Amino acid sequence: MTDTLNELPPLTQDFELGFTYTRSLGPVLSRFLTGLRDGQVLAARTRAGTLLVPPPEFEPVSGASIKELEPVAAEGTVLSWCWVSQPSSSAPLNKPFAWVLVRFEGCDGAMLHALAADAKEQVHTGMRVRVRWAPERVGNVKDIACFEVHKQ
Amino acid sequence: MTDIAIVSYAQAPMVRDAGCANEVELIMPVINEALQACGLARTDIDFVCSGSADYLQGAPFAFVAGVDALGAFPPIKESHVEMDAAWALYECYLKMLAGDIDSALIYGFGKSSPGNLPEVLSLQLDPYYLQPLCPDSVSLAALQARAMLDAGRCTREQMNEVVINSRRQAQKNPRAQLRKPVSQEQLQAEVDWIAPLKKSDCCPISDGASALVICRESQAREMGLPYARVVGMDHRIESHMLGFRDLTDSPSARNAAKSAGLHNNIEAAELHAPFSHQEILLRQSLGLSENVDINPSGGALAGNVMMAAGLDRIGSMAAAILRGDYKFGLAHATSGPCLQQNLVTILEAA
Known part of the structure; x- marks a missing residue:
C-alpha cells in the first residue's frame, strides 16, 4: 500500500491569482479605451452639446446616459499639476515628472495623467500639452504613455 | 432631536x-x-x-x-x-x-x-481611468493644493499657519503623534515633497x-x-472623477453640514483635513468664522490613523464638550481622494 502511494505523482493544478475571466467595460468606457488603442481620443457628447473627456457613463449633473462619442484633438491645457521628484516603481514614468489634470481642446472636465518634463520649471498651469502615445497599445488608459509639452 | x-x-x-x-x-x-x-x-x-x-x-x-x-x-x-x-x-x-x-x-x-500607505490608497480609485496609473494620495492632494493656490483660495503662508496651529493644539493632546512646535520661518525653509506640498503639509x-x-x-x-448630544449627522459624496469636480470647493461638505444642523453658534470644529490646504478649503466651504476654534485635538496633521481618524474627530469634539470647553461643536470626517466624501456631525452639550 505504502509503495503504491509513493509511486503516484503528487496532485498539482495550475493556479492564477487574479480574475480568470474577461469582462466588457460597457458601452462608453469600452469605446473610449478602444479608441485609445487606435490612437484616437473620443469625447462624450452631452445633451447640452458639451464634450467631456474622459467620457463618463452618465452626465455628471443630469445623470442622463451618455450615448454619443466623437473624436477630438489629442491635445489640451493643464488645469493643475504637481511635481514628483522621486517617482515610485509604480509611477508611469521612471524619472521626475508632473501629474497633470488636462482639459482637452474644446472639452469640459479634465483627465489625470503624467506629463513628461525635464524640470519643474518647465511646467505651469495653462500650458499646452499633447498626448504621447504608447508604442504598443492594448485598450487601456496607459495607451497614453504620458502627455508632453506641445510647442506650437 | x-x-x-x-x-x-x-x-x-x-x-x-x-x-x-x-x-x-x-x-x-x-x-x-x-x-x-x-x-x-x-x-x-x-x-x-x-x-x-x-x-x-x-x-x-x-x-x-x-x-x-x-x-x-x-x-x-x-x-x-x-x-x-x-x-x-x-x-x-x-x-x-x-x-x-x-x-x-x-x-x-x-x-x-x-x-x-499613499500607494495602497491608489487602489480606492476609479479602476479604469485612474487606478492603472497608480497616482498616490499625496500627489492627488498636491493637485488640489495647486488648484487652491492658483485660484487665490489660499496662500503658502496660510497653509503654514494651519501646520503651526495643529502643532500648537497637539501639545495639549498626549496621544498626538506630531507635537513639536514649528515656526513660519522653519516651514518656509522646508524643501518641497510633492510640490506644491511639503512634508509638513501632509498628515503623518x-x-x-x-x-x-x-x-x-x-x-x-x-x-x-x-x-454629548448628537444633533445630527449627514454624509454627501462628490464625483469619483477628479476632473469633473471643482477641487477648490466642497459642496458635499457644505450640504452635509447644512443637513446635519450647522448653525452660527458653533464654537469649535474638528476638521478631518489630512493636508493643510484642505483645512482652509473646509473652513471656507462650511463658512466657519474666524472665531471658531479649529482642531483643538491637533487634527489629522498631528496624527491620522487610517480608518479611525474621522471617528477621532467626532470623539475628540465630544470629549472637548464633556470637559466643558465648548457648548456647540462640529466634527467632520472625510474619505476618498481630495475630500471626495464628507460626513458632518453637529454636537452639543447636554
Whole structure:
C-alpha cells in the first residue's frame, strides 16, 4: 500500500491569482479605451452639446446616459499639476515628472495623467500639452504613455 | 432631536509604527477603556460596528480578526464598514433613528506601517481611468493644493499657519503623534515633497485604534453619565472623477453640514483635513468664522490613523464638550481622494 502511494505523482493544478475571466467595460468606457488603442481620443457628447473627456457613463449633473462619442484633438491645457521628484516603481514614468489634470481642446472636465518634463520649471498651469502615445497599445488608459509639452 | 448621546470615547496613542502589536492588541485596550469609562457591560450593548481597510493588512476579510477583541460569545450583532469608523458610527446613528437599537459600540483601527500607505490608497480609485496609473494620495492632494493656490483660495503662508496651529493644539493632546512646535520661518525653509506640498503639509502615517459608545439620552441620564448630544449627522459624496469636480470647493461638505444642523453658534470644529490646504478649503466651504476654534485635538496633521481618524474627530469634539470647553461643536470626517466624501456631525452639550 505504502509503495503504491509513493509511486503516484503528487496532485498539482495550475493556479492564477487574479480574475480568470474577461469582462466588457460597457458601452462608453469600452469605446473610449478602444479608441485609445487606435490612437484616437473620443469625447462624450452631452445633451447640452458639451464634450467631456474622459467620457463618463452618465452626465455628471443630469445623470442622463451618455450615448454619443466623437473624436477630438489629442491635445489640451493643464488645469493643475504637481511635481514628483522621486517617482515610485509604480509611477508611469521612471524619472521626475508632473501629474497633470488636462482639459482637452474644446472639452469640459479634465483627465489625470503624467506629463513628461525635464524640470519643474518647465511646467505651469495653462500650458499646452499633447498626448504621447504608447508604442504598443492594448485598450487601456496607459495607451497614453504620458502627455508632453506641445510647442506650437 | 435625535435622542442619541455619546457617552464615552477612547483613543490609543497614535504612533508611526506599533511594532509587533497586531490589530487585536491595538483594539482591545480602547474597547475596554471606552466601556469602563461609561460603565456599560459588553452584554448591555445592542450593536457593534467597526471601520477598517482590509487593504492595509492585504488580506480579504482581515477585519473579522478584529472581532476577537470584542469577545463575541454569547453571539453579538455586529457589522463592519470598509471605511473610516466615522461611517460605522453613521450606520449606528441610522439604526438608532430607525429604532432598531438603543446603544452601540463603534471602533476603528488601522496599522499602516507595514505597507506604503499613499500607494495602497491608489487602489480606492476609479479602476479604469485612474487606478492603472497608480497616482498616490499625496500627489492627488498636491493637485488640489495647486488648484487652491492658483485660484487665490489660499496662500503658502496660510497653509503654514494651519501646520503651526495643529502643532500648537497637539501639545495639549498626549496621544498626538506630531507635537513639536514649528515656526513660519522653519516651514518656509522646508524643501518641497510633492510640490506644491511639503512634508509638513501632509498628515503623518499612523498606527492606532479608537472606540466610542453611544446610547439613548434617557439611559445616560439614568446612569448619571455626562454625555454629548448628537444633533445630527449627514454624509454627501462628490464625483469619483477628479476632473469633473471643482477641487477648490466642497459642496458635499457644505450640504452635509447644512443637513446635519450647522448653525452660527458653533464654537469649535474638528476638521478631518489630512493636508493643510484642505483645512482652509473646509473652513471656507462650511463658512466657519474666524472665531471658531479649529482642531483643538491637533487634527489629522498631528496624527491620522487610517480608518479611525474621522471617528477621532467626532470623539475628540465630544470629549472637548464633556470637559466643558465648548457648548456647540462640529466634527467632520472625510474619505476618498481630495475630500471626495464628507460626513458632518453637529454636537452639543447636554
